[in-house]
Amino acid sequence: MKPLIVANWKCNPATLEEAEKLFSSIGKGIRNIKNTEVVICPPFLYIPKIQNTPKQSFQDATGQARYKIQIGAQDCFWEQIGAFTGEVSPKMLKDLGCQYVILGHSERRRHLGETDEMVNKKLKATLKEKLTPILCVANLSQVKKDLRGISDEDFKKIIVAYEPIFAIGTGNPCSLKKAEKTRFSIQTMNKNLTIIYGGSVNSQNAKDYIKKAGFYGLLVGGVSLEAKEFIRLVKNLANT
Numbered sequence: 001m002k003p004l005i006v007a008n009w010k011c012n013p014a015t016l017e018e019a020e021k022l023f024s025s026i027g028k029g030i031r032n033i034k035n036t037e038v039v040i041c042p043p044f045l046y047i048p049k050i051q052n053t054p055k056q057s058f059q060d061a062t063g064q065a066r067y068k069i070q071i072g073a074q075d076c077f078w079e080q081i082g083a084f085t086g087e088v089s090p091k092m093l094k095d096l097g098c099q100y101v102i103l104g105h106s107e108r109r110r111h112l113g114e115t116d117e118m119v120n121k122k123l124k125a126t127l128k129e130k131l132t133p134i135l136c137v138a139n140l141s142q143v144k145k146d147l148r149g150i151s152d153e154d155f156k157k158i159i160v161a162y163e164p165i166f167a168i169g170t171g172n173p174c175s176l177k178k179a180e181k182t183r184f185s186i187q188t189m190n191k192n193l194t195i196i197y198g199g200s201v202n203s204q205n206a207k208d209y210i211k212k213a214g215f216y217g218l219l220v221g222g223v224s225l226e227a228k229e230f231i232r233l234v235k236n237l238a239n240t
């Protein structure tokens with residue numbers, strides 16, 4: 001299995017120049033690492049420039065290995081086109097070459113009033129456009145509500161990120177025992193779901209969530225903005 005590592009840059013970094021630099025440092029740092037799948041989710045505005053970074057910039061010394069980082073967005077709207085000022089649709093993301101989209105992050109739920117009903121509509125629109133949704137949930141009740149009306153076939157296309165609120169951005173990660181227990185409960189709801197963990201993940205604790213708690217991958221916030229530490233994290237997971 002290739003662990004999936006999703007970098008959530010949130011509303012960072014402050015300039016396009018810094019974003020390009022960060023992307024390029026990460027790309028170069030992980031170009032020789034084979035057994036992982038890395039997705040980077042920058043702010044919307046940076047996506048086209050980052051998506052078009054020439055692959056050659058990630059060649060190794062022999063010119064052989066090229067690390068293909070996948071690009072994702074941090075949110076999207078539930079309609080594909082129309083009079084919805086300020087929104088970005090799944091269709092637009094697809095057109096820019098995005099493969100993934102984070103949905104229902106707790107920061108959006110808290111600061112922007114995103115409800116389970118809204119997240120559910122976004123999820124359905126995303127699947128329709130053949131993007132892979134990374135659905136962030138803090139508990140089992142959210143999983144149930146957000147997945148309402150989704151077909152069994154579509155469960156296979158959804159990644160659920162279990163992110164307990166107390167662990168996000170606090171340096172206080174969830175215990176392996178609690179994380180494993182919640183992973184198991186989500187998996188019991190539908191065995192086709194792919195489940196990852198997020199919340200204060202770093203290069204030291206990353207491996208345990210995969211090896212010991214049985215997660216398929218990780219959603220990484222703060223550490224994904226520090227190239228060196230993020231590269232270390234990916235390296236540590238390559239050998240799981």
Ligand code: PGA
Pocket residue numbers: 008163167168169170171198199200201219220221222223
């Ligand atoms: P963190 O953020 O790694 O900084 O805790 C995770 C997230 O918000 O997805």
